[in-house]
Amino acid sequence: MHTTVGIIGGGPSGLLLARLLHRAGIASVVLERHDRAYVEQRQRAGILEQSTVDVLRHCGAGRRLDAEGLVHDGVELRFAGRRHRVDFPALTGGKRVTVYAQTEVVKDLVALQLAEGDPLLFEAEVHAVEGVDGDRPVIRYTREGRESTLTCDYVVGCDGYHGVARRAVPDGASTTHERTYPYSWLGILAQAPPAHEELVYAHSGRGFALASMRSPEVSRLYLQVPNGTDPADWPDERVWDELDARLALNAEPGAALVRGPVTQKSVLPMRSSVTEPMRFGRLFLAGDAAHIVPPTGAKGLNLAAADVVILARALSHWSTTGSAELLDSYSDTCLRRVWRAEHFSYFMTTTLHVDPDQSSFETRLQLSQLERITSSPHAAAELAENYCGLSL
DSSP states (O other): OEEEEEEEOOSHHHHHHHHHHHHTTOOEEEEOSSOHHHHHHOOOOOEEEHHHHHHHHHTTOOHHHHHHOEEESEEEEEETTEEEEEEHHHHHTSOOEEEOOHHHHHHHHHHHHHHHSSOEETTEEEEEEEOTTSSSOEEEEEETTEEEEEEEEEEEEOSOTTSHHHHTSOTTSOEEEEEEEEEEEEEEEESSOOSSSSEEEEOOTTOOEEEEEEETTEEEEEEEEOTTOOGGGSOHHHHHHHHHHHTOOTTSTTOOOOOOOEEEEEEEEEEEEEEEOSEETTEEEOGGGTEEOOGGGSOHHHHHHHHHHHHHHHHHHHHHHOOOHHHHTHHHHHHHHHHHHHHHHHHHHHHHSOOTTOOHHHHHHHHHHHHHHHHOHHHHHHHHHHHHOOOO
16 A cells, blocks of 8 residues: 555544645545554543644534633642732733643544545554655554555654654664653542632642643542652542642632542653654654653643644645655754743743752742742743744
8 A cells, every 4th residue: 555644643643634634635544553442532631722723623623622622711820828810811912722632632533534534544553664764665564463564655653752653763863852850740530520710730838739621520630749659549538638738728728629539540750852853764753752741831732733734734835846845844843842842841840840859949949930920921921822832
């Protein structure tokens, strides 16, 4: 089988790229190692920048998003027992974000691809990517017990940090910059109304906490925990008690969260990673295959979407003009945005979390930075602009 663009990975970046290429009249095949049910149930990000919302609408995946997504005009910062709201539209000229889970984005894109698009092959295990430094790369994969090959004009790796695509880049042809943080997140889904109408980011001496949501009836909540934490060590009552303690406000004693059944519990390690360049020959890396951000800045899914929007434009330009100019600049174009998002995610993470070895001096610096955001429109606008996302 031959196609113009072979896409490895059927997560949001691979599916969105396939959809954008379909609308541009460019053939593609998506190879996903897991089955459809697994892909549609993976819990990941839930905050969409305005540019991500716009591109999903543009490619026909906006119906449920517009009906069920929760539009937010700000976030609340809590520290030293006080609260402060960051007003996004007022600080950014009207930008907002939307709460809509990655699982729902994937369901929408899968349905569109199966109904209208080029092949989307589930349970297709990719073993190797060959010849990316030539004119006709080959993807070798197994599906339904049969080994097959897919030849392409270009290959796009959307299969994550541990995927096959990254391993196709020869040693020495790329550099990976990484940072591992000395803490993790314990995340829960609970059948309980959200703590607040917008997201709450809390700094406390006990560690970071985040109160988010998936719907008006379902809360998504996170606690900073030590690396290596076993979720079983955190029974439901302990989780709720700790959330109450970290989200507490001096002026509102006893304002506890509304508790409900915890339906899911997991631990998420925190790390940053950037591989550059994001291209080798006819292989392009996108999303987690090229970069990872800690979730504090809500950038992971949005960066992946930006990658494939830039790549789809470049492939469309190549298809219509024969020029590879935009393909050649893909990595540099993406990396400017990636490093800005990495810096913002690092800033949010290190400002709001308590390092296990942190001194009182470092804690006071964190509180000073938070005071600066709450007292300076310029500092607040910098946070708001980065959180809402740069224009594509």
